[in-house]
Amino acid sequence: MIEIKNLSKNFPGRDVLRDLSCRIEDGDTFSVIGPSGTGKSTFIKCIMRLLKPDSGRILVDGEDIAALDDEFEIARIRRNFGYLFQEGALFDSLTVFENVSFGLRYLTDIPREDYGRIVADKLALVGLEKVEHLKPAELSVGMKKRVALARAVAAGPKCILYDEPTTGLDPVTTEMVTDLIVSASEKLKVTSILVTHDVNLALRISTQVAMLDKGVFAAVEPPDRFVKSENPAIKEFLEISNAGHNGCGDHGGRPGHAGYKGPGGRNGRH
């Protein structure tokens, strides 16, 4: 379980996150939505301890990781997490095999002779095969995202953090990545934390949705309650997102509006 209490993070001249609190149970899919530049990525980077929070607590199974300063202790905590970067962040100089097996070397004690089997399994999980020898430059954007997801799950994390997993993808690839997130969550029984401005994605696959507005959570609710929120910031964001989706022929939206796909949440989806 991950519990966040009064998390704050400032950059010079700007309060990015202010007093954020939430509780994410094991196996949950927790989404943080909000416009670009509201601190969504900062939020998950604090959870991963790529950034040190200025104040507040991040309890992972009861241990406060926000207070840690020792590099080895932080590295130990990071073993619990997989991280899918917005652009994939695959290492350009390494092959797909080397990218996916990278974490196995540093995060686990798995013998090297098992890497081949594990890499093949993880690539199969994301629907790829016989790409082990390719370099990232030889992959399409969608394939890069899938390889990055395989890399994120390779070492068997308890929780996967997704930073804008569908940004910049075409609708078909978006659908595929969405399915991958759901399938990774179910097959690997992991907790998932997403930050996205794709409302449709968040409502479809999450057990809880939080809206980040001006550095604070405007609401943290299950999707069916979230869409009915009377909070002005949420209403405005959902309406704008809905208009955008309808305008470009996509399929997002609120209940009762054209294009809205379902009641939201994994319970609704499955």
Add this chain to the structure above:
Amino acid sequence: MLGLAGELGAAALMLKSTVFWFFKSRLEVRETMKQSVKIGVDSIGVTALTSFFTGMVLALQTGATSKNLFNEPLYIGTLVAFSMVKELGPVLTSIVVAGRAGAVVTAEIGTMRVTEQIDALYTLGTHPARYLLVPRYIAFLVTLPLLVVLANFIGTIGGFIVATTRLQVPSTVYWNDIFTFMDINDFMHGFIKTFAFAFMIATVSCHKGMTTRGGAEGVGKSTTEAVVTSMVLVMVIDYFISAVLVALGI
């Protein structure tokens, strides 16, 4: 002034982290070999070419001046070898390596920084100092001195070719001039400086890469800054270390 202090502070922290991971972790042998090839082996061609022509032009100019003054080419081998070994070999090779390999290192690390690959290293259980910086420092510190030895030799050969073919200096005289007047201290003078140059180029290149901001434009800016800073610092450091070595009798 504040900017400079900030840069120095950040570089010092990076250096501290590099030293820490050098002693605390197993060496990334494969990455170190890879970087040694990129920084050292791939620089052999341009280093050889530069030093060969430097040796040739040194012999040519010395010969011409000597002929004007004394009516015959005197001490060509001595002058070419001394110049190459004490100054031109280390300085020119360092400038070539700063421009070629230093730029590669900054651009590579800078690109990794702006595309979040550095953050990815943390998430995958390793530290960028361990995986990126330690191998590059070792590669610079091992390969630059070897390149300088090569440059000294090739420069001296270049001088030999001009001395014997254009200035009609007998080959035994050329080599005899070198071995009579040169001792191990002359070689060490240049060789010691090379380690300082290698360390400085590694620090500047890695620091500029690690602090890159702002996408492709930022990578270009960092790379230019790294090359210019390294080249200027080679000259500055050269003077001060030479002064110390001369004072020590080396």
